[in-house]
Amino acid sequence: MxxxxxxxxxxxxxxxPSRHGGRPAADVRPLVPPRRGPGGRRLLAALLVVGLLASVLPWWWDTPAGSLKNSAATVTAAGRITGLVAGYLLLVQVLMMSRLRVLERWIGGEQIARWHRDVGATLLVAVLAHMSLILVGYADLEDNSVLAEAGVLLSDYEDMVSAFAAAAIMVLIGFTSMRAIRRALPYELWYHLHLASYVVLLLGFGHQFSNGAQLFRPGPVRTFWIAMYMLVVAALLWGRVVAPLLFNLRHRLRVADVVAESSDTISIYLTGDRLDRLEMLGGQFFRWRFLTPGCWWQSHPFSVSAAANGRWLRLTVKVVGSHTADLRDLDPGTRVWAAGPSGTFxxxxxxxxxxxxxxxxxxxxxxxxxxxxxxxxxxxxxxxxxxxxxxxxxxxxxxxxxxxxxxxxxxxxxxxxxxxxxxxxxxxxxxxxxxxxxxxxxxxxxxxxxxxxxxxxxxxxxxxxxxxxxxxx
Ligand SMILES: Cc1cc2nc3c(=O)[nH]c(=O)nc-3n(C[C@H](O)[C@H](O)[C@H](O)COP(=O)(O)OP(=O)(O)OC[C@H]3O[C@@H](n4cnc5c(N)ncnc54)[C@H](O)[C@@H]3O)c2cc1C
Structure with a gap:
């Protein structure tokens, strides 16, 4: 039909929604002007490539011509290069997860997801290559078997146990991110495994400075590397902690009403403070945390189903599983924690x-x-x-x-x-x-x-x- x-x-x-202040303000709303073209995305992509080259450059400076005179030295050198690449890609990957709004504005939500997936796969390959090449190169240099060399690295070298643990977690994250496996896992399990990327950042940090040939000496290279870490951690803290905290303190959202739209769909109306100053566009979504005993520990993404009107917000939810079923019973007055708005749709x-x-x-x-x-x-x-x-x-x-x-x-x-x-x-x-x-x-x-x-x-x-x-x- x-x-x-x-x-x-x-x-x-x-x-x-007449119960909540009348029909949409369609006829008075100023049109949203289109944003600039893909210039920001290109600039950022160029910066990321420059960052990658800058990360590998120290190896080039430190390696005199003719020093790769045997296969063990060449393999070890390849191990060092892939290590620098992996360290850099890990920082880029965590930056993509920081939810900094300026990144989304520059790159676009769809593109961030694509970069995150591609950088993640490359990172995994770089880490595995780094580990294998260093192991084989060191074993060759010291005339050891690869297994015996792994034992030596774990027992004699500083911070190597945590570095191995970081690699194991990364392999687990990579494995569970494969589409078929991800779909088979409960979302919350997959999500919390994925959050372990921050632990990887922490566990992998030490060995770069205690053992990294280019980083263990104080100097500009080490300072540059530490500055990159600090920048990424600051972005993460801002995007994931400070900005959401400020948003929720400013707007103090709470449930106003839950209305059935059909047998399996509800609309949740929210009110709050200073909604006239809420910067959000139709088509964007928030990650919502409803602060009830059964729901507070999970956050789920839902789009707003009405444009900003200064008085209320609305999300329209289809009941598909246990969390969405619980939302039918929300009481008016329930406090809501929102992270967003996100999305370039x-x-x-x-x-x-x-x-x-x-x-x-x-x-x-x-x-x-x-x-x-x-x-x-x-x-x-x-x-x-x-x-x-x-x-x-x-x-x-x-x-x-x-x-x-x-x-x-x-x-x-x-x-x-x-x-x-x-x-x-x-x-x-x-x-x-x-x-x-x-x-x-x-x-x-x-x-x-x-x-x-x-x-x-x-x-x-x-x-x-x-x-x-x-x-x-
Ligand atoms: C950007 C975005 C916007 C969305 N907007 C809406 C909307 O406006 N209206 C609507 O009805 N639905 C929307 N959804 C889908 C909604 O998030 C899921 O249906 C809901 O989280 C399911 O939770 P559940 O526990 O009831 O169901 P489950 O049975 O646990 O999950 C069903 C499926 O939903 C997905 N899912 C579950 N939990 C989460 C989570 N915490 N985060 C992300 N995905 C999850 C998984 O793919 C899962 O397979 C949106 C999803 C995204 C990613």
């Missing part, structure tokens, strides 16, 4: 004037908020399996009129003729003839996102115009 509301056809239903990151939004199921939540901030003339395709799965439809119809937006509700199984027609390059072009010249915002289950990506590329939409929110971190 395909059912359309456009600004001409849609009725003004106007019944959006916003109107500010568009590169074209007009947008097409494609939502599936509860993927409508960030898109609903963003609709208030996009320029008029947007188009929304909302996929749902059954009419009961269509969420927030009265608000959407109201927005269709207020923001001059065309909305198509495409309801049914993906094998039904209606959805199949719409989710094809020709069908898409028929609905939105200028699709290739629009930004496309895509949020929904992985199957819909993959199918839509394929269809959009076939319809001629350049990749840089496609923005994704997959509800997966």
């Amino acid at each position: 395909t059912h359309q509301h456009t600004h001409a056809a849609g009725r003004r239903t106007g019944t959006t 916003t109107a500010a990151h568009r590169v074209r004037e007009r947008a097409l939004l494609i939502a599936g199921g509860s993927g409508i939540t960030p898109i609903r908020a963003m609709l208030e901030e996009l320029p008029p003339g947007a188009a929304l395709i909302y996929r749902a399996s059954t009419p009961a799965d269509v969420l927030l439809h009265r608000e959407l119809d109201w927005l269709a009129q207020a923001r001059h937006t065309s909305i198509w509700y495409v309801v049914g199984s993906r094998h039904d003729p209606g959805p199949r027609e719409v989710m094809s390059p020709e069908g898409l072009r028929r609905l939105v003839p200028d699709v290739a010249r629009r930004d496309v915002y895509l949020c929904g289950p992985p199957g819909l996102v993959e199918q839509s990506l394929r269809v959009l590329r076939q319809a001629g939409v350049p990749r840089r115009q496609i923005h994704l929110a997959t509800f997966e971190l």
Whole structure:
């Protein structure tokens, strides 16, 4: 079934959260201007490459020409280089986890996730190469077996036990981050294992300075390396501790109400202090911690489902597991700890004037908020399996009129003729003839996102115009 509301056809239903202060401020909200292009990202990528070269340079200076005269010296040298590379990549990796907002603004959320994954895999390879090469090189130099040399390193060299422990934890993190294994693990277990990266930073620190040929002597190289560590730890403290603390002290969020949107979806309304000064964009998400005895120890990401209005915040949550089920019983007044806002799935990151939004199921939540901030003339395709799965439809119809937006509700199984027609390059072009010249915002289950990506590329939409929110971190 395909059912359309456009600004001409849609009725003004106007019944959006009336219990909490009326309909969205769609008609008065100033448009969010688009942000600058990818200049910041390129600059940062260039800085990171310069940092990598600067980390390896000390080895080059310290190694006179002709000193690699046998295979043991060459292998050991390769071990030292990979060690410097690994030490540097570990710092970059932790920096990516720092949640510094300026990084997200420069690089983009999607890109950070990609860099984090790629740097993580390279780091693991560099660490394993460093360990193997040093072991083989030292064993060769001292005429030992590799196993015996490992024993010597562990017993005779300072800080090596903690360095081995750091490597073991890193291998465990790498292993559990493989997609298939990660999916099989409970999220909280995977998350806490991943947090052990900070322990790796701590455990791996000492051996670089007690044994690292380029770092154990005081001097500019050692100072540079320590300064990089301090910078990364400061970024981590700011992004993970100080900034969230300031945010929560300023806004002191609490639950105002929990409202059923459908049999398995609720909206949680929050109030707080100084919400008129809350800097957030439609499409962004927070990591929420509801401070009840059963929930306080876990934080879960949910997007805001209405743009900032100075009076309340709202998240719309589909019940899929134990935590989301508990949220149905939240009492008004419950204190809430929020970390964010995060994400670059916003109107500010568009590169074209007009947008097409494609939502599936509860993927409508960030898109609903963003609709208030996009320029008029947007188009929304909302996929749902059954009419009961269509969420927030009265608000959407109201927005269709207020923001001059065309909305198509495409309801049914993906094998039904209606959805199949719409989710094809020709069908898409028929609905939105200028699709290739629009930004496309895509949020929904992985199957819909993959199918839509394929269809959009076939319809001629350049990749840089496609923005994704997959509800997966
Ligand atoms: C950026 C982002 C925005 C999101 N926005 C919304 C939204 O607006 N509305 C909505 O209904 N859902 C949203 N989600 C999904 C929501 O976070 C999960 O459905 C929820 O955390 C599931 O928790 P659970 O214990 O009830 O279910 P579980 O059965 O424990 O988990 C179901 C799946 O959710 C994911 N998940 C579980 N816990 C977490 C966690 N702490 N952090 C990240 N992912 C987790 C895992 O992939 C897991 O397989 C969003 C997810 C992300 C990453």
